[in-house]
Amino acid sequence: RKEVPSQGVPAPDASVMQKTIGVSLLTMQHQFYQELRSGMEEAAKPYSYRLLIVSAEFDPARQANQVDDFITQKVDAIIVCPCDSRSVGASIAAANQAKIPVFTADIASVSPLGKVVSHVASDNAQGGREAAKLLAKALGGKGKVAILSHPEVASVSDRVTGFKNELAAHTGIEIVAELSAEGKRDKAVRVMEDLLQSHPDLSGVFAINDDTALGALAAIEAAGKVEKIRIVGYDATPEARAKIATKAIYGDVVQNPRKIGELAVQAAHDVFSGKIPAPVIPVEVGTFTGDAP
Amino acid sequence: MTTASRNTLLHWLVFARMPVILLVLVLVSAVLTQGGFLQTDNLVNVLRQVSFEGLIAFGMTMVIVTGGIDLSVGSLVAVTGVAAALAMQAMPNASPTIRIATGFLCAVALGAGTGAASGAMIARFTVPPFIVTLAAMLIARGAAFILCGGKPVYQLPEELMWWGRGFVFESLLGRLLPTPVLVMLCGYVVFLVLFTRTVFGRSVIAVGSNAQAAYLAGIAIRRVTLAVYLLTGALCGLAGALHDAKLMAGDPKVGEMWELNVIAAVVVGGTSLFGGRGTITGTLVGALIIGVLNNSLNLLHVEHFWQKVVLGIVILSASLLDAGLRRLGAR
Amino acid sequence: MTTASRNTLLHWLVFARMPVILLVLVLVSAVLTQGGFLQTDNLVNVLRQVSFEGLIAFGMTMVIVTGGIDLSVGSLVAVTGVAAALAMQAMPNASPTIRIATGFLCAVALGAGTGAASGAMIARFTVPPFIVTLAAMLIARGAAFILCGGKPVYQLPEELMWWGRGFVFESLLGRLLPTPVLVMLCGYVVFLVLFTRTVFGRSVIAVGSNAQAAYLAGIAIRRVTLAVYLLTGALCGLAGALHDAKLMAGDPKVGEMWELNVIAAVVVGGTSLFGGRGTITGTLVGALIIGVLNNSLNLLHVEHFWQKVVLGIVILSASLLDAGLRRLGAR
């Protein structure tokens, strides 16, 4: 059991045998991952790869089981959106041992265990910095802001870190609160309601995803403070875009989940056809403010 | 102090121990937040936050008094909310009033229907309530996502917003009485009367206290059991529609962990999980205690991970205090 | 068929109804997956997946038989796992065996300690178990995150991996008996003996069937109550350390919703939430039923949202079947 896992890339196989790819998502409840999934499905179609898509719903234990399932089923490749960048390592190592190539999407593995063929993601830290820039612009460089976070999720931690780092450069802006809304809309309403009480002079909110942003907006609208508080969200779902169009939300950081999904499958395809994909495949993040580009 | 007056005070303390605990919490919160907690705005806010789970907790009280449990409430809020939103979306040309009414009706009917189905399974086939409602929880949550394809349903009639965020008699009272709070208070009164003053309420207690005795006395225990789940389901539907109004969207993700919060409110309010014993007022107080706690933790910006710890410790202390006072009374 | 032999068959069916239901599930899965389910690899896999929650479920059975409940198990797995990982990390220069032993010891001691604290509160101050363990669940989860600063602890001794992913007697048996499965089976035997053959087990049942009667028969009901929570906590610690070995990291996020799964396994296994009735073997079967279900849903690539629905429906059908067979037997 101590044998060093090989690179995990099997010999090129040009036969028309149908390939199966196992996918373990972080969650399927969020639209980001629903989009990411559609991207994968679209990319798999031309090659008629079979995708086995399951979701760990934030539980690293369940994700480990799902990867075990894939290994038992002898899939040809595994794509993981890790629940955690550290504890996913052992599962990757197990797949390595079974000589199944592993790819990560959205969240990277930083564990010393296991080798990943490539990692496809938009840079969450950069996304956080973009969010900070947006908010700073919206506030004209000064004001009090709150972060609605979800610290249990690794990608969110990265976003928040990026956000804070960038905001440190804007000395006029002060972060007065950081509370968790667990990425959920109903929870976000409540937390925002409470924040409005403790900080009547709040002028900006960074919400780590659009569910959080829309929940915060519901509370802000109810308090009649839409004019006074700028919200920056993340992901730009259609619903958020509609709110950005009415200026209720100032802007969003845009990832391209579809693209991430497509590229992940593409990387697997590369391996199947004997190519070696780049170890890191970045996907640009952008911003969306509804203004004409 | 004379013994008699001390005894009276003690009795009063024991009798009113839950409100007293609530009061202590309120005072501590007020001091820690330097009065911020006590501002009218914030008190209104707490009430509004409590109103959804509080409403459901009244039904849950009855379920628990019969000796049952309902784990499906959170999922029911989600699926009824989605259904209501879809219904409202499905008729974009009807008058807003009709759309809203249809939405509420759909939600309540779906909630009541699901509750009745669970209740029937529990009452008729004696499957444990835990299992039936766990299954209902899974099915309803799945259905919520399937119904809307995983995407929240938005673009609802503007007039709906009043139900979730508006205030009753705003011109008269100002922003004092949020609509959901009024709904919850109405629910409180209705369930208080239902539970304490009607044959149905008394039958609920009898069933939970001694089902055999109730049966032998000719009480239709199956019908009573079915009814409590039906009522709870209907309340979930109402809460689901109201929650749509609050978010202005039907979101299949809402309501996660609500079952635990609701049950906690009921149990903190003094209802026994073994059935037979419980009060609607206790549940209201229990819901308020949990609401006040959550609110002041946020007001104080307690760190997320610490919030859990503090919440746990406070719940525990409140229960220990409760147990202590009860014991004092039993002396 | 003669009446007698039909009756024997019926009795056997009723007596062994849980295994029968499991068997039906297995057969259906085998057919639907065209035998894929029945491959040795997959069966081993199912067992391994079941082993963690199964282990805890044995303790939970005792808790539930006393009429209690333990909501804190999932969080306890997390916090003990983190603690074990930190302990192992804290002594990088010690021999791996010592590091691993210390890790396991820490986890089990922490789990047992927390369990004992909850148990003491329940037994001594008669606070409802639901409340105490809900608080423990919150506190333990918060503590897990605080202990490790929110980031999983990794870089554990390599030798640890065998405990989570290795196989026992691999040279002899091949990859047939995963280490955690062996641990679970040992747990099964120990708890089976404890529950059915010892004074302690009898006392647990007595406390759950009629606490007052047990008390009046001179049984130390407080000590018994405390002990069942302590044992369950210790099992959580064991599971937490094993889980570290599986992930090669102590992750504060693991174990969410485990309490529901564990309780479901116990209840599906025929233990009554009202206490007094339950079996360890039933729990094992219950855990397997839920494990088989989850596995075959994945093998069949049932869509995520539909999985919940199907899971709910199958749990419900199994319970209805169970209730039906029980009724047949009661005739």
Next chain:
Amino acid sequence: MREPTPRVQFNGVSKHYPGVTALDGVGFSVAPACIHALVGENGAGKSTLVKILAGAVRADQGVIRLDGNAVEIRSARAASAMGIAVVHQELNLAADLSAGENVFLGRWPRGPLGLISSRKLNQQSRDVFEALGVRISARSQVGELSLAQRQMVEIARALSLKARVLVLDEPSAVLMPQEMQALFAIIRRLATQGVSVIYISHRLDEVFELCKAVTVLRDGRHISTRPTDQTTRDTLIREMVGRPIAEEFPQRQAALGEVVLQAEGLSARGRFHDVSFEVQSGEVFALTGLVGAGRSSVGRALFGALPGIRGGLRVGRTRGPFQSPREAQRAGIAYLPEDRRLQGLLLERPVNENMSLAHLRDISTAGVLRKRIERHRVQQAMREFQIKAAGPEVLAGTLSGGNQQKVMIARWLQKPYRVVILDEPTRGVDVGAKVEIYTIINRMASAGAAVLLITSELPEAIGMADRIAVMANGALAGVLDNRIRAVTQEMILELAIANYVPRAASAVNGTQPR
């Protein structure tokens, strides 16, 4: 026309349980306006018959006719619709509701708007209680009533139903003569109003005093039905048991030793106060008194099962009061509680577990049970007490009432104790088994135990005890020396009642609204 149509007619009624035939083709009839006794050994099938009539259990075979019409009684609801009211042997009360609410369980009187009217409820239940001559506040929680008080609530419920057929399954097992007389008066009045009453009791005196006809069941079969004036006590016993019974209260050699149980000024708030007595080794000391007088509370207090006890207590050399039953048991006290279902049995567990419960340590080594020893002991006890059950694995809840009581007694008699407290030990036990129990009590006393016999059955106290203490209002009203069997029922009642009237309201209705 010789006889009117029977009010109730059983015809070939049978009921089988796995391993037991509870009823085997039972047939007899009960005339209108007749008080009809139903007697038989423990497990003879009396309660099963009652449950069938009450709609709680379905018969396997047979027909029941009411006023000549064959009826099918599908549920308890249906039974009450047909005018059948039943007091079951085991209490069926909702402990979380008040006494009044239990009297009108499911039939709560309503006021305007269809809401329950507590005023009417309390008024009407007070009337029923008054007619029964019991002092129970309509508002007190049933969970806080003493056993006999609960029994009265149950009876009150049946009486308030205004039924055509009233069935009473051992209503008198915990009642004192005074309460019994009040009950009898009501029953007689109802009979003159045309109600048929089926009355089950193991006290044959009552049968002759109250009933016009008597039916004997044995092993689920009908043995005989006769007018009471055409049979005798001995005939009945022979028909019930299959053999005559020698002597109701067996003799014992009194060899009193040192004082082993000494209570000095024991008090428990709201239950009893300033109770002092001594019991010597080898002595049977009876404790009696009216309903709610506090007898059972004294027993519980001695056994460490009642918190907040003040005063002095000594058992042998050990000083009390004890903090828990465990401690009391260690000091050498055995205790048989009065309410077997609430305080004694694990109804959903087999007989053997129930029997071993108090002595798990004695049948185990290092905490592991020696099942062989257990089985041996249990089988022996089942034989000795003639417990009628298919085997030691049978659930205790399925035994007949009297057999459950025997299981309870067997639990505590597996080894010698210094002090034995027996609260209503013969409650629901048939005449044959009673003698067995008395013999055992005597044997324990002869072996040096101090026996505290708490009982409502005055003949039992007089026939068994060396001294009889009478409680009233939570205090000892007096102790009568009975060593020459000179105490009469009147002497006891005088003590019990003399102190009863003046302070009644406060102590007896311990749970008056504040």
